[in-house]
Amino acid sequence: MDDKDIIIELLKDQLKKLEELNRSQFQIIEQQALRIAELERRLGLNSSNSSQPPSSDGLRKKPSPKNLRSKSGKKSGGQKGHKGHTLEQTAHPDKIINHDADECPNCQNSLKTIAPTRFFKRQVFDIPDPQIQVTEHQISLKICTCGTPVKGSFPNHVKAPVQYGHRIQALAPYLMHQQLIPEDRLSDLFHDVFNLSITSASLVNMGKSLSQKLMPWVENLKNHLQGAPVLNLDETGFRIQGKTSWLHVQSTPEETYYRAASKRGDVPTNLSGIAVHDHFKSYYKHLPNSVHALCNAHHLRELKALEEIEKEPWAFKMSKLLRISSKCQEPPIDRIFALYDQIVAEGLGFHESQPPLDSGARGRKKRRTGHNLLIRLRDYKGDTLRFLTHEGVPFTNNLAEQDVRMMKVKQKISGGFRTFAGADIFCTLRSFFSTCRKQNENIFSSITQTIQGQNEVVLVVRTGLQRF
Numbered sequence: 001m002d003d004k005d006i007i008i009e010l011l012k013d014q015l016k017k018l019e020e021l022n023r024s025q026f027q028i029i030e031q032q033a034l035r036i037a038e039l040e041r042r043l044g045l046n047s048s049n050s051s052q053p054p055s056s057d058g059l060r061k062k063p064s065p066k067n068l069r070s071k072s073g074k075k076s077g078g079q080k081g082h083k084g085h086t087l088e089q090t091a092h093p094d095k096i097i098n099h100d101a102d103e104c105p106n107c108q109n110s111l112k113t114i115a116p117t118r119f120f121k122r123q124v125f126d127i128p129d130p131q132i133q134v135t136e137h138q139i140s141l142k143i144c145t146c147g148t149p150v151k152g153s154f155p156n157h158v159k160a161p162v163q164y165g166h167r168i169q170a171l172a173p174y175l176m177h178q179q180l181i182p183e184d185r186l187s188d189l190f191h192d193v194f195n196l197s198i199t200s201a202s203l204v205n206m207g208k209s210l211s212q213k214l215m216p217w218v219e220n221l222k223n224h225l226q227g228a229p230v231l232n233l234d235e236t237g238f239r240i241q242g243k244t245s246w247l248h249v250q251s252t253p254e255e256t257y258y259r260a261a262s263k264r265g266d267v268p269t270n271l272s273g274i275a276v277h278d279h280f281k282s283y284y285k286h287l288p289n290s291v292h293a294l295c296n297a298h299h300l301r302e303l304k305a306l307e308e309i310e311k312e313p314w315a316f317k318m319s320k321l322l323r324i325s326s327k328c329q330e331p332p333i334d335r336i337f338a339l340y341d342q343i344v345a346e347g348l349g350f351h352e353s354q355p356p357l358d359s360g361a362r363g364r365k366k367r368r369t370g371h372n373l374l375i376r377l378r379d380y381k382g383d384t385l386r387f388l389t390h391e392g393v394p395f396t397n398n399l400a401e402q403d404v405r406m407m408k409v410k411q412k413i414s415g416g417f418r419t420f421a422g423a424d425i426f427c428t429l430r431s432f433f434s435t436c437r438k439q440n441e442n443i444f445s446s447i448t449q450t451i452q453g454q455n456e457v458v459l460v461v462r463t464g465l466q467r468f
Helices: 003-044 166-178 183-194 200-226 281-286 296-310 313-327 333-352 369-379 398-414 420-438 443-452
Strands: 141-143 149-151 230-240 243-251 256-261 274-277 291-294
Touching: 003 296, 166 183, 166 200, 166 420, 166 443, 183 200, 200 256, 200 420, 200 443, 230 398, 230 420, 243 398, 243 420, 256 398, 256 420, 274 398, 291 296, 296 313, 296 369, 313 333, 313 369, 333 369, 398 420, 420 443
Parallel strands: 230 274, 274 291
Antiparallel strands: 141 149, 230 243, 243 256
């Protein structure tokens, strides 16, 4: 072999190595391109087009939000005929102060003996100076003519030489568990406003005592919701004993039931009605006898991301169809179902025509985000459109999501719970407070009545629950 042949063989070897290097680099570039696209998509997600909470959006300046609602054509603000709510004068003021004119500014004559011909009034709404009222209960000792000493008896609720009254025992749990004021700050509030020193331990015990009184009511509520025809379900992460735990909620327009659990999958198992949720698989697993309805607010957010980031045409159509269907008074169900199937088929055809993603040597075939959503919409068509076929089923799961929102506020303020017992007390009280609010009952009055034992006037007139 001469020198020329040797050079040719060396060049062939070098070319082969370059081709192998080129193939490996091409694979790396392809993987990096997919990774970059995935990261760019994550950067484009926010609370309006995904399930991320608004707090995750951060303080960066955002563009004008594109609301999921379609334009109604109405001007912003109160509409014509809307009943406003403003401060109005009362016909029975608690105190009247007269400011009479004593002298005429023109002739300086005295006006003290002249009767007024008309009154002009202005009213100031304020609160009296907060102060603690101490009521002393006394019983006397009397000696009967027969020589027997006889003492009077204290009221049943007066059990100690010194104790807090019903309103303080009601105000403390209300401020701590409804207005979410931490116990140390609440102790400061009582001292600053009422000049009353209450320890944090005493405030905690007031909430514990109220929750014990409410236990029979909570059991009745829990049993009642098992047979609710439509029940909204949701769950959110909670910190208990320094570990991630979960708070589950069951909601109707008139009742709310909260429950703490160590696992997210510890969902209710004995419901018989329609369960509205956000496609958490444990609901399908543990509620096989329930009819399911999916939250379309989640679907609209996912579709919005596909519209804004991937620009997939089928997503525009599906989003528009769902919005229009939710607003129809008498929806043409057959037509909506046909359009739904047509859009899903169009989307599946689009994704199946795309080149496959590299899923590695093992595992199932990797799919694009929009492809996964399409398969879910296809396989759970009945659950997605349940709001059209069953009366009383909402379009979204917003009711349950609104009921868990304040739980996240509690977590941000206090960080979590030291014990499961403390979390259970919080869940019991919030169940009671939320149900009061939904039934237009005054929460503070209901707490006070519960502490006083006036159970015949407390709650659940419209739900059919037994009073406790």
